[in-house]
Amino acid sequence: MRRAMMEELLIRLLMAIATVVVLGFLLVILVDIARRGVSALSLSMLIELPRNAGREGGLLNAIVGSLYISSLATLFSASIGVPAGLYIAEFEGKSRIARAASFAAEVLSGIPSIVFGVYGFIIFVIMLNMGVSLLAGALTLACLELPIIIKVTEETVKLVPSHIKEAALSLGATRWEVLSKVTIRQAVPGIATAVLLAFARGAGEAAPLMFTSGYSNFTPSSLLSPAANLPLAVYYLIMMPFPEAHMRAYAAAFILTIMVLSMNWCSRMLFKRWSRYVVK
Amino acid sequence: MAVSLKNRSTFFTDREGANPRSLRGKIDKLSSCFLAIASISSIFVVSTIAALLLYNFMKFCEQGFLPSILSDVWLPSKGEYGLLPFIAGTLWITAVAMTISLPLGFLTAIFMAEYIPRKMHSPIKSLIELLAGIPSVVYGMWGLMVLVPLVRDQLAPLIGGSLGKVFPLFRVNVNIGFSILAAGIVLSIMVLPIMISTSEEVMRAVPMEYREAALALGATRWQATKTVVLRLASPGIFAGIILSFCRAFGETMAVLMVAGNVITVPSSLFDPAYPLTALIANHLPEMISIPSYAYALLTAGFILFVVTFSFNVIARLVVRRLKRMGQ
Amino acid sequence: MEPINQRGLGKSGVILAVLVVVVLLISVTYILQPKAVEIHLSGSTTVYPLATKWAEAYMQKKPNYKIDVSGGGSGKGISDVAQNLVDIGMSSRHLKSEEFKKYPSLIPIPIAHDAVMIIVNSKNPVLSTLLEKGISRDALIKIYVEGSLKSWEYVASIDLDDDGYIDYNGTHALNPETGLLEYMPSNYKLSASYEIHPITRSDASGTAETFAEFLGVNQEDLKGIGASGNPGVLQAVASDPLAIGYVGLAFAFKEGVCAMPIDANNNGIIEEHERVDSEAYVASHIADYPISRILFFVVNGKPTKEVADFIHWCLTEGQTYVSDVGYVSLTPSEVEDALSLIR
Numbered sequence: 001m002r003r004a005m006m007e008e009l010l011i012r013l014l015m016a017i018a019t020v021v022v023l024g025f026l027l028v029i030l031v032d033i034a035r036r037g038v039s040a041l042s043l044s045m046l047i048e049l050p051r052n053a054g055r056e057g058g059l060l061n062a063i064v065g066s067l068y069i070s071s072l073a074t075l076f077s078a079s080i081g082v083p084a085g086l087y088i089a090e091f092e093g094k095s096r097i098a099r100a101a102s103f104a105a106e107v108l109s110g111i112p113s114i115v116f117g118v119y120g121f122i123i124f125v126i127m128l129n130m131g132v133s134l135l136a137g138a139l140t141l142a143c144l145e146l147p148i149i150i151k152v153t154e155e156t157v158k159l160v161p162s163h164i165k166e167a168a169l170s171l172g173a174t175r176w177e178v179l180s181k182v183t184i185r186q187a188v189p190g191i192a193t194a195v196l197l198a199f200a201r202g203a204g205e206a207a208p209l210m211f212t213s214g215y216s217n218f219t220p221s222s223l224l225s226p227a228a229n230l231p232l233a234v235y236y237l238i239m240m241p242f243p244e245a246h247m248r249a250y251a252a253a254f255i256l257t258i259m260v261l262s263m264n265w266c267s268r269m270l271f272k273r274w275s276r277y278v279v280k
Numbered sequence: 281m282a283v284s285l286k287n288r289s290t291f292f293t294d295r296e297g298a299n300p301r302s303l304r305g306k307i308d309k310l311s312s313c314f315l316a317i318a319s320i321s322s323i324f325v326v327s328t329i330a331a332l333l334l335y336n337f338m339k340f341c342e343q344g345f346l347p348s349i350l351s352d353v354w355l356p357s358k359g360e361y362g363l364l365p366f367i368a369g370t371l372w373i374t375a376v377a378m379t380i381s382l383p384l385g386f387l388t389a390i391f392m393a394e395y396i397p398r399k400m401h402s403p404i405k406s407l408i409e410l411l412a413g414i415p416s417v418v419y420g421m422w423g424l425m426v427l428v429p430l431v432r433d434q435l436a437p438l439i440g441g442s443l444g445k446v447f448p449l450f451r452v453n454v455n456i457g458f459s460i461l462a463a464g465i466v467l468s469i470m471v472l473p474i475m476i477s478t479s480e481e482v483m484r485a486v487p488m489e490y491r492e493a494a495l496a497l498g499a500t501r502w503q504a505t506k507t508v509v510l511r512l513a514s515p516g517i518f519a520g521i522i523l524s525f526c527r528a529f530g531e532t533m534a535v536l537m538v539a540g541n542v543i544t545v546p547s548s549l550f551d552p553a554y555p556l557t558a559l560i561a562n563h564l565p566e567m568i569s570i571p572s573y574a575y576a577l578l579t580a581g582f583i584l585f586v587v588t589f590s591f592n593v594i595a596r597l598v599v600r601r602l603k604r605m606g607q
Numbered sequence: 608m609e610p611i612n613q614r615g616l617g618k619s620g621v622i623l624a625v626l627v628v629v630v631l632l633i634s635v636t637y638i639l640q641p642k643a644v645e646i647h648l649s650g651s652t653t654v655y656p657l658a659t660k661w662a663e664a665y666m667q668k669k670p671n672y673k674i675d676v677s678g679g680g681s682g683k684g685i686s687d688v689a690q691n692l693v694d695i696g697m698s699s700r701h702l703k704s705e706e707f708k709k710y711p712s713l714i715p716i717p718i719a720h721d722a723v724m725i726i727v728n729s730k731n732p733v734l735s736t737l738l739e740k741g742i743s744r745d746a747l748i749k750i751y752v753e754g755s756l757k758s759w760e761y762v763a764s765i766d767l768d769d770d771g772y773i774d775y776n777g778t779h780a781l782n783p784e785t786g787l788l789e790y791m792p793s794n795y796k797l798s799a800s801y802e803i804h805p806i807t808r809s810d811a812s813g814t815a816e817t818f819a820e821f822l823g824v825n826q827e828d829l830k831g832i833g834a835s836g837n838p839g840v841l842q843a844v845a846s847d848p849l850a851i852g853y854v855g856l857a858f859a860f861k862e863g864v865c866a867m868p869i870d871a872n873n874n875g876i877i878e879e880h881e882r883v884d885s886e887a888y889v890a891s892h893i894a895d896y897p898i899s900r901i902l903f904f905v906v907n908g909k910p911t912k913e914v915a916d917f918i919h920w921c922l923t924e925g926q927t928y929v930s931d932v933g934y935v936s937l938t939p940s941e942v943e944d945a946l947s948l949i950r
Binding site: 354355356357452454455456458540541542543544552554562563565566567568569570 | 679680682683685686687689690705706709710799802804809810811825827828830831832833834835847
């Protein structure tokens with residue numbers, strides 16, 4: 001019995017240490033980013049374009065570029081991923097395509113982001129001749145976001161209670177009508193979450209965009225021009241030996257982190273709020 | 281996201297509902313075609329990625345570079361494509377990251393699932409999910425600004441001077457801060473939220489009755505957890521470990537900024553390393569000019585793909601088996 | 608159960624809506640802008656400061672031009688322009704014969720003179736000796752190619768840690784009495800405070816290739832800690848008192864680092880042409896400096912009129928900016944030759 005008590009105490013001690021260490025890491029990083037970022041932030045940082053190799057001016061190119069690339073990528077991936085998720089959820093038992101697609105999405109979600117970058121560079125930039133452009137970057141990022149949307153949509157739709165679907169069917173609805181009029185309505189909070197999560201994930205990625213949408217000191221003027229983005233801005237600016245450039249890197253990191261974290265928070269809040277109207 | 285329930289769609293299988301010749305029937309058929317086509321997208325993307333990587337790997341082998349793949353000589357202009365330094369670098373860094381994050385994550389997960397007071401659960405869980413959302417470049421930046429000087433100025437002299445004299449693992453061969461240790465620590469912080477949230481979710485899903493039964497038989501909290509919850513949750517926990525491994529294995533930006541990018545096979549925690557992902561990131565644009573360089577870089581990509589793919593599949597298989605055994 | 612159709616936006620919905628509106632507004636403002644002439648450059652981080660200076664000046668002259676310059680290293684610049692991903696590739700080295708063979712339409716246009724400088728941290732333990740005696744080509748080979756020379760003691764020939772020997776590397780040291788390298792007993796330890804930390808380039812660098820050529824090898828044979836771009840090397844050397852690196856002239860006389868003279872002919876004396884007193888001094892003697900080179904704009908085939916005009920401007924009026932950045936402008940006859948390439 002003594003031994004069991006000792007074990008218990010030991011475990012509790014270890015757990016306490018572990019949790020404190022984990023939370024400690026989190027707080028240290030967040031505080032560091034916030035401290036450096038807030039001191040570097042200013043209005044000119046947000047609305048000016050960079051000059052003089054990142055030593056002057058602001059981050060407008062990266063902010064606008066990030067918004068464009070992520071929005072476009074999420075648009076592409078959601079328009080394909082949501083229907084795919086719906087199909088997989090409804091037909092997993094029946095269709096081989098559904099099972100294969102589910103497996104493929106699983107595999108895709110584990111692929112390292114640089115591999116997407118290589119893929120996008122070879123296929124979109126070189127073979128499809130888009131050049132280093134906003135469009136190529138958005139398409140590459142869409143490939144990366146696709147599995148997230150498919151998996152979350154699939155999970156959400158699977159949670160829709162079958163009794164509502166059966167009720168609709170018993171009233172004579174076709175498969176499609178049940179899907180579009182009943183299931184989707186119930187799944188909207190989950191799908192919205194999927195889209196927002198994918199957007200936040202996409203906004204934080206740098207490796208896939210390094211060679212596909214490149215970098216530019218200007219805001220993109222068309223779909224085929226190169227575009228900067230916040231993660232790459234952080235990377236390039238922090239590698240410069242000038243303290244002014246480092247300041248801009250902290251500011252960019254801060255803006256990026258705030259953007260991503262608030263998207264994540266939004267998606268969770270939205271889910272909770274809209275779930276109230278969903279039949280359980 | 282909650283654990284998804286099985287939802288067998290048998291009620292869609294034997295449909296004699298809509299008349300296929302009516303408008304509603306046609307829409308029904310068309311729409312399911314459209315949805316199927318959309319799902320094919322994921323299959324299409326995966327297959328093209330796999331095909332691209334495989335094709336270049338085959339070309340790499342054709343040119344006779346395969347035997348040299350495990351050599352440590354990387355001299356592209358002389359046709360030497362030894363990937364050993366990069367493979368070793370990736371493995372070392374991933375190993376350090378897993379060594380740090382496994383115990384920490386596991387213990388925290390148990391705490392969150394079993395021991396935590398009700399009120400603290402939600403805020404702490406949100407905090408940990410916050411960690412998961414931070415982009416990897418930001419981690420890399422933090423690593424560069426804080427961790428690298430820390431390793432160089434404090435940890436290396438301290439550990440290298442003491443443990444380093446006894447164990448070659450801790451020896452400081454060159455003290456620049458950019459090291460496997462720094463990269464491993466950054467990666468472990470990135471991977472912790474995944475470990476914690478998957479393990480915790482799975483543990484929470486174990487019904488209370490099992491725990492209550494153990495406690496009623498006189499077990500302490502920990503004994504109940506150990507014998508009941510962990511055993512039932514082990515498939516999920518294992519899957520979480522695999523997921524974390526894949527994430528650490530494939531991370532690019534954070535290690536690019538912190539690992540040092542030196543082409544040698546590392547022999548100590550304080551040595552710099554050059555992971556496969558950093559190799560591709562640094563040299564991708566040039567590969568267009570030199571075809572065999574392209575084959576080598578894409579072979580590195582192929583290795584990354586194959587490893588993450590296999591671990592994913594293994595995880596799924598083991599989870600299925602463990603689940604069946606558990607029942 | 609509340610009715611399903613009474614769905615409010617809520618706080619988070621509002622934030623989202625705001626974001627969407629912001630994106631739409633920005634899109635509208637950019638679609639309405641007049642079409643600008645765009646010229647894209649990428650490549651050498653050595654040429655980068657010069658190209659950005661030129662771009663800014665040219666854009667002031669012609670406001671409807673958008674000249675976008677990005678880095679990545681000479682290898683990237685040449686690759687990019689060969690693939691028509693950019694209009695001009697910047698390079699700080701000659702094109703290799705394989706590159707010419709694969710892409711015969713590439714035209715390298717000289718734009719300025721530059722020198723590859725060896726830099727050390729201004730707090731280097733043997734700085735005064737280094738500035739006086741310089742570093743020999745031999746020593747550089749031993750540091751960067753063989754990786755055998757690991758101590759500043761040997762470079763400066765001073766026994767700094769008073770162990771009676773001038774450290775060479777982990778196993779060997781120079782006996783000051785005999786003047787020979789001896790294999791040391793096991794209790795000998797290389798003094799960590801006088802270790803050499805060589806910094807090299809991890810990207811496809813013209814600077815690295817030029818330096819490697821000077822040492823008789825290729826960039827990939829250079830051993831050292833990888834930094835990205837000239838700014839990366841500068842950053843790495845400036846933050847480590849024991850570091851040594853190589854950069855273009857424009858990066859050598861910056862805060863925190865000192866340029867070292869190179870004893871190119873290994874005769875132990877720093878001659879007139881090997882001195883590096885200041886940027887201006889090196890600039891005036893650039894033809895004699897041991898590692899001097901030419902910077903290039905590389906185009907793929909005959910450039911378009913806008914691009915050709917820009918290059919023409921860079922070669923003529925633009926040359927006045929070259930010394931501001933730290934490089935050396937072309938002589939009039941070199942300008943003529945260069946201009947003939949794009950005619």
